[in-house]
Amino acid sequence: MNVQRFTSIIQHELAPLVFLSIICYPCGGDSLDEFRYDGTNQIRKTQRKQAMTKAIWKACQLLVIICIILPFAICSCKDNTLEPSETDHSSLESTNDIDDILPPPPSSDIVYIPNTNLPSNLSEDDNLVPYDGDVEHIFFHEVIAYPQLAFDGDSDSQGYDDYMVTASEYLKILYSLYESNFILINMNDVWSEEIDANGRARMVKNTLMLPEGKLPIIISFDDLSFYEYMEDDGFMSKYIIGDDGDIWASGIDPDGNFVKSQDLAAITILDKFIREHPDFSLNGAKGCIAFTGYQGILGYRTQYDRNNDTADTQLFRMHEIARVQPIIEKLKETGWYFACHSYGHIDLSKSSYDTVKADADRWMDEVGSLVGETQIFLYPYGSRLDGNDVSNTGAAFRYYHQLGFRLYASVGYEPFSQIKSDISAVICDRMNVDGIAFATGGGNYTRFYNVAEIRDPLRPTR
Numbered sequence: 001m002n003v004q005r006f007t008s009i010i011q012h013e014l015a016p017l018v019f020l021s022i023i024c025y026p027c028g029g030d031s032l033d034e035f036r037y038d039g040t041n042q043i044r045k046t047q048r049k050q051a052m053t054k055a056i057w058k059a060c061q062l063l064v065i066i067c068i069i070l071p072f073a074i075c076s077c078k079d080n081t082l083e084p085s086e087t088d089h090s091s092l093e094s095t096n097d098i099d100d101i102l103p104p105p106p107s108s109d110i111v112y113i114p115n116t117n118l119p120s121n122l123s124e125d126d127n128l129v130p131y132d133g134d135v136e137h138i139f140f141h142e143v144i145a146y147p148q149l150a151f152d153g154d155s156d157s158q159g160y161d162d163y164m165v166t167a168s169e170y171l172k173i174l175y176s177l178y179e180s181n182f183i184l185i186n187m188n189d190v191w192s193e194e195i196d197a198n199g200r201a202r203m204v205k206n207t208l209m210l211p212e213g214k215l216p217i218i219i220s221f222d223d224l225s226f227y228e229y230m231e232d233d234g235f236m237s238k239y240i241i242g243d244d245g246d247i248w249a250s251g252i253d254p255d256g257n258f259v260k261s262q263d264l265a266a267i268t269i270l271d272k273f274i275r276e277h278p279d280f281s282l283n284g285a286k287g288c289i290a291f292t293g294y295q296g297i298l299g300y301r302t303q304y305d306r307n308n309d310t311a312d313t314q315l316f317r318m319h320e321i322a323r324v325q326p327i328i329e330k331l332k333e334t335g336w337y338f339a340c341h342s343y344g345h346i347d348l349s350k351s352s353y354d355t356v357k358a359d360a361d362r363w364m365d366e367v368g369s370l371v372g373e374t375q376i377f378l379y380p381y382g383s384r385l386d387g388n389d390v391s392n393t394g395a396a397f398r399y400y401h402q403l404g405f406r407l408y409a410s411v412g413y414e415p416f417s418q419i420k421s422d423i424s425a426v427i428c429d430r431m432n433v434d435g436i437a438f439a440t441g442g443g444n445y446t447r448f449y450n451v452a453e454i455r456d457p458l459r460p461t462r
């Protein structure tokens with residue numbers, strides 16, 4: 001029992017009883033009733049004497065009790081009049097010090113909170129400074145492991161020359177970015193969703209906290225599925241988990257030998273580069289991988305074959321899903337994250353609402369179910385759902401938004417981004433790094449690399 005409770009009992013429950021006892025004491029029933037019915041004076045005198053002694057003794061007891069109670073009563077009274085109790089909020093609300101009690105209002109600047117759930121790789125020497133400038137975003141496709149096979153003059157060669165880079169070019173570009181003080185960040189950390197003053201969810205740009213002198217860059221990768229048309233054209237054929245627990249890529253070299261390597265595919269080259277240069281990544285962030293679904297992901301044919309739906313094809317599909325799942329988990333553990341690239345690599349600006357919806361549903365069912373939730377949508381062909389009008393939010397865009405997508409990236413030559421005002425979403429651009437950019441990108445890319453220094457001599461001349 002605390003002191004307040006004790007004094008309260010004394011004050012409200014015992015004190016009135018004591019007071020009553022004092023008032024009633026002289027006419028205490030036991031002694032007077034004895035005198036009234038006694039027969040002899042002597043006995044009466046003796047009894048009166050005994051009664052007087054008893055009364056004096058009791059008065060002394062009362063005095064002692066009052067001396068104990070009084071200080072408590074005064075103390076309790078003082079507490080209740082001068083200081084609020086812990087639960088008495090009315091007196092707090094009436095003061096002008098309410099701002100000292102409530103938590104501070106949210107700041108308009110949203111400061112970067114790492115999203116990768118990985119341990120910080122920053123040392124105590126790193127001086128983190130706020131960064132509110134543009135965030136660069138470049139993207140690649142799967143890299144060419146053996147250029148002599150990709151550029152062999154067959155019908156696919158032009159496409160590889162246009163849209164791919166070789167493993168050697170890719171590694172040199174990573175070095176160049178690193179040398180130019182870029183640091184990889186997670187795209188999910190650049191914007192956050194907040195409730196605005198009108199109670200509506202809207203995206204806001206975060207203030208990044210970066211090591212001093214570093215420039216943030218996002219790297220994304222499209223179509224890491226090892227599509228069937230790429231077989232025998234100089235690419236690895238799938239990602240695997242090696243005996244060491246790391247991710248490797250496997251495939252067939254130009255001599256027909258089985259190869260397992262970490263130097264010939266986009267994911268493993270970046271993993272290895274960051275192992276060797278950990279300060280190229282903020283908190284272990286790697287790349288954003290955008291999947292379609294029509295020929296599975298990462299080299300595993302996880303798609304549901306509607307035209308050949310037999311027990312065998314279903315069993316094969318389940319087998320492929322079981323094989324790719326540990327790779328997805330390993331990627332997530334090591335800083336990679338995922339995006340939607342539509343299921344069928346469709347041109348969204350030319351597709352009807354029903355087509356877009358069916359495609360999105362299938363992606364969620366067959367790919368989203370494997371990679372987990374994502375808010376990033378990287379447009380196939382850079383072709384936007386809103387018809388290149390940021391103020392135009394149509395039904396198809398709203399459908400994707402309903403599925404949880406907030407960050408929509410197209411293709412451009414600048415680090416463009418715009419927060420939509422009518423719905424919680426961000427429209428942004430990515431810069432393609434490929435043969436077309438090498439040939440026509442000009443000065444837009446010099447902040448990343450010098451084409452003359454990184455271009456693979458095995459690439460055809462234009």
Ligand SMILES: [Zn+2]
Nearest residue numbers: 222223380381
């Ligand atoms: Zn694509």
